[in-house]
Amino acid sequence: MDVDTVILGGGPVGCTLAFLLNDMGVSNAVIDRDLEPYGLPRAAVMDDEIQRVFHDHGFGDWLAGNTTALERADFVDQSGAVLIGTDMPPLGLQGVPPVVCHFQPDLDAMLRARARSGGSCTFWGRTAVDMGDRGDRVETLLDDGTTLTSRWFVGCDGASSWTRRQVGITLDDLRFDQEWLVVDVEVNEGSTVDLPLGVRQYCHADRPVTYVKCHDRHRRWEFQVQPDEDSAALNTPRGIWSLLEQWMTPQDGRLVRSAVYRFHAVVAPEMRRGNVFLAGDSAHQMPPFAGQGLNSGMRDAVNLSWKMSFVARGLAGDAIFDTYGAERIPHVTSTVAHAVDLGRLIDQLAGRASHGVDIESGYGGKRPAPFLEAGVVVPGDPRVGHQFWWRPEVSAALRTDCTTFVVVTNGPVDLSGSAHGIPLVNVVDPEATGGSFAVVVRPDRYVAAVAADEQELNDALASLEAVML
Numbered sequence: 001m002d003v004d005t006v007i008l009g010g011g012p013v014g015c016t017l018a019f020l021l022n023d024m025g026v027s028n029a030v031i032d033r034d035l036e037p038y039g040l041p042r043a044a045v046m047d048d049e050i051q052r053v054f055h056d057h058g059f060g061d062w063l064a065g066n067t068t069a070l071e072r073a074d075f076v077d078q079s080g081a082v083l084i085g086t087d088m089p090p091l092g093l094q095g096v097p098p099v100v101c102h103f104q105p106d107l108d109a110m111l112r113a114r115a116r117s118g119g120s121c122t123f124w125g126r127t128a129v130d131m132g133d134r135g136d137r138v139e140t141l142l143d144d145g146t147t148l149t150s151r152w153f154v155g156c157d158g159a160s161s162w163t164r165r166q167v168g169i170t171l172d173d174l175r176f177d178q179e180w181l182v183v184d185v186e187v188n189e190g191s192t193v194d195l196p197l198g199v200r201q202y203c204h205a206d207r208p209v210t211y212v213k214c215h216d217r218h219r220r221w222e223f224q225v226q227p228d229e230d231s232a233a234l235n236t237p238r239g240i241w242s243l244l245e246q247w248m249t250p251q252d253g254r255l256v257r258s259a260v261y262r263f264h265a266v267v268a269p270e271m272r273r274g275n276v277f278l279a280g281d282s283a284h285q286m287p288p289f290a291g292q293g294l295n296s297g298m299r300d301a302v303n304l305s306w307k308m309s310f311v312a313r314g315l316a317g318d319a320i321f322d323t324y325g326a327e328r329i330p331h332v333t334s335t336v337a338h339a340v341d342l343g344r345l346i347d348q349l350a351g352r353a354s355h356g357v358d359i360e361s362g363y364g365g366k367r368p369a370p371f372l373e374a375g376v377v378v379p380g381d382p383r384v385g386h387q388f389w390w391r392p393e394v395s396a397a398l399r400t401d402c403t404t405f406v407v408v409t410n411g412p413v414d415l416s417g418s419a420h421g422i423p424l425v426n427v428v429d430p431e432a433t434g435g436s437f438a439v440v441v442r443p444d445r446y447v448a449a450v451a452a453d454e455q456e457l458n459d460a461l462a463s464l465e466a467v468m469l
């Protein structure tokens, strides 16, 4: 079988990549060894960037029915006093709530179905036993003897990635290693149990605890396992209810699932070897305190998909793939570092350790957000490398088949004479340019360049073309 892209791993990142590629006309096959999505507790929150992608690709109804906006996030001390925190506005810069909660098994199942209905060839219950990059193609052998030939291969095969080992990429360790017990509870219908509204980090000296008010009646607790404790004994109904007793009792709800994880922080120094790419947990893993593991993996999928679509249609050359790691590795390294600092901050504010983490790293603090520092961007303006703020006209122009960049200008401009090969659409929206002459927006909504006049715009487009072709 011949396809453009073979995706190993039909988890949430692999299936996100698959539906994006389908919507962009890039044929693909997805292989997963498991017949059903992973069942243990993991991701609970989705950020606004990924919600916006989901809205644009027709998942608005699913988001409306399967997510709940997060109302608040804070850190509290032993007495319940708030140390740092923030109330979430109903809508953020992307025209959606800044963060929503979901139930990951429902999300994963929906994504699998959507990949398949969108045109992906799916191989559930199968794995790869061999994969070879021949330069002009990748040959993949499945365990049932099927051979797949593709232009590209993407390893979305999770933390212990077979793909990563096949291409010999070793993860850099950012040094975090803690054992936590993660518990999902469903509170009873009509329950009056009094629980916090959003995400809360309990900075307790004896045991840091995370609480998340998840979608619908789902509630999440994460308990840090102490060095002298037996995590297997804690991870029993008796152990869990004794941990939960200061919040609720078995009369208030039921245990849904639980797992013990070692949270750690690792990032791949490369996300591409030839025609083979890594995305999601295969390339980076982080503690869950920032709720960014899956969001970051989906960002990989968004980044890679439009570049594959541009190359498949002859709108960009192979060189654009060098920008995948150049954009994603610094961004995700910064995200992982923040997640680690959040974890350390909990211990620090509990008086258990002194890590020197600035309290501004806490929820709602002033720590700067990561952005694209290099790649398909023209650095200079502070908006470059960040997501463009949501504007309906620009959204309409940024088509989901990813065939164009959008040049947002404060007045009419003639782009026809520009000596560049990037497909462009002009949207006149003076309010959106923030006083500049033009803002160039990439297919994935990141700001590629900001120009003060027509000459700067043409220079910026020429620079972008040089990186892409």
Ligand SMILES: Cc1cc2nc3c(=O)[nH]c(=O)nc-3n(C[C@H](O)[C@H](O)[C@H](O)COP(=O)(O)OP(=O)(O)OC[C@H]3O[C@@H](n4cnc5c(N)ncnc54)[C@H](O)[C@@H]3O)c2cc1C
Residues within 6 Å of the ligand: 008, 009, 010, 011, 012, 013, 014, 031, 032, 033, 034, 037, 038, 041, 042, 043, 044, 045, 046, 126, 127, 128, 156, 157, 158, 159, 161, 162, 182, 261, 279, 280, 281, 282, 288, 290, 291, 292, 293, 294, 295, 296, 297
């Ligand atoms: C407690 C906890 C809380 C979290 N909370 C959040 C959160 O709130 N927000 C957030 O964004 N992230 C969160 N995360 C992280 C998030 O769950 C992961 O980053 C995400 O699930 C990774 O998705 P993935 O598709 O890359 O990998 P996976 O979900 O691991 O999927 C990999 C897939 O590949 C398949 N596979 C693996 N090897 C092979 C093989 N050799 N052949 C065939 N198939 C294979 C597997 O069966 C699996 O389906 C949390 C994680 C934990 C542990």
